[in-house]
Amino acid sequence: MISPEEILPGVLFYSYLSAVCKEKVCLWNYHTLVMQLSGTLTLQTATQRISISAGETLLIAKNQVGTLSKQPPPGGQYETIVISLQEDLLRRIALEEKIAANGKYTGPLNRLVPVNEFLQGYFKSVVPYARESGVEMTDKLGILKVKEGVTLLIDALPALRDLFFDFSEPYKIDLEKFMLHNFHFNIPVEQFALITGRSLAGFKRDFRKTFNSAPRQWLQGKRLEKARYLIQHERKKPSAIYLDLGFKSLSHFSYSFKEKYGVSPNQLTS
Known part of the structure; x- marks a missing residue:
């Protein structure tokens, strides 16, 4: 299996690493959701260090640079599903669902997503597309899955509404x-x-x-x-x-x- 493999080009990715520890510098142009299936992922930015293990989910905010370290479990394989919340898709969701930000987001840029049965069920529904060789997700179904994920995230963390749906032009940071x-x-x-x-x-x-x-x-x-x-x-x-x-x-x-x-x-x- 190629690593990472795209389930839905540009949106859903399945990363598969067999007994290999890797570290690389990444730039996130879009909000990114990472569900850890096995092994450990560690995110290091200038201000935060977060590690997640199997069954945990991490949200990485856009416009950041950092290091990702991927560690497979002893004698096992590293597996993760990555969902890129691209702005064009978020704009589409905002229009269809009539959603708008209430103000500027002030929470942490990277955060663990609290586990609940709805999000667990959501990720379980995505896993088969990743693990079954040859199974492809259509654009229509992929967009529906991303839309479902965004809705569940906002239900779990209402403040994310301001993070996802603020489409103002990027300001010049210090x-x-x-x-x-x-x-x-x-x-x-x-x-x-x-x-x-x-x-x-x-x-x-x-x-x-x-x-x-x-x-x-x-x-x-x-x-x-x-x-x-x-x-x-x-x-x-x-x-x-x-x-x-x-x-x-x-x-x-x-x-x-x-x-x-x-x-x-x-x-x-x-």
Whole structure:
């Protein structure tokens, strides 16, 4: 089975990992619902760390960047179902059901969904499409399933009405605060622009005003600065920190570090 496999393209996904522990950086452009079937999923953002295990459900709000760690159970397989609550679909639901936000959402961006028999029944109805090889969900049925899920979520957590159905234009978030909290995530500059509510040109312009530097240069410098601190003051090994600081390989990290500081990271550990 391919991992992840789409049940309904762009909306419902079935992730299947056999005895493999994986970690990756993710950017969520849409509100996302994750139901854990087996194994453990850990979400780490700049402000929250949440883990869920089999039978639990996590809601991840849109316009965030973070790390996902997927851990299969001992001797077992990692399984999860992911539902992407895309804005076009939420707008359609809002029009059909005459739903509108009551105000600005002020709750946590990521939260465990309280378990109730209705949501349990809902997810059980989706599982067969994921587990039965060759079974495909039609667009019409898929939209109905997403609509049903959104309705049940709002019944369980009424505040989500303001999260799901606020279609106002993204506001420009505090660039300095956001970048200082999220510089270590290895995502393209274009994605940083999107998530901070700016065009690429606007992001570069605001970035230079804020940091007096181009984004890529600042990001590399900040990551290397953090690396030096971790190696010198917390005695971390270069091999243990380079991925967490947004470098794709140890060799690239070592080269960049030596170019900036004149010594290799390993020389600082000796």
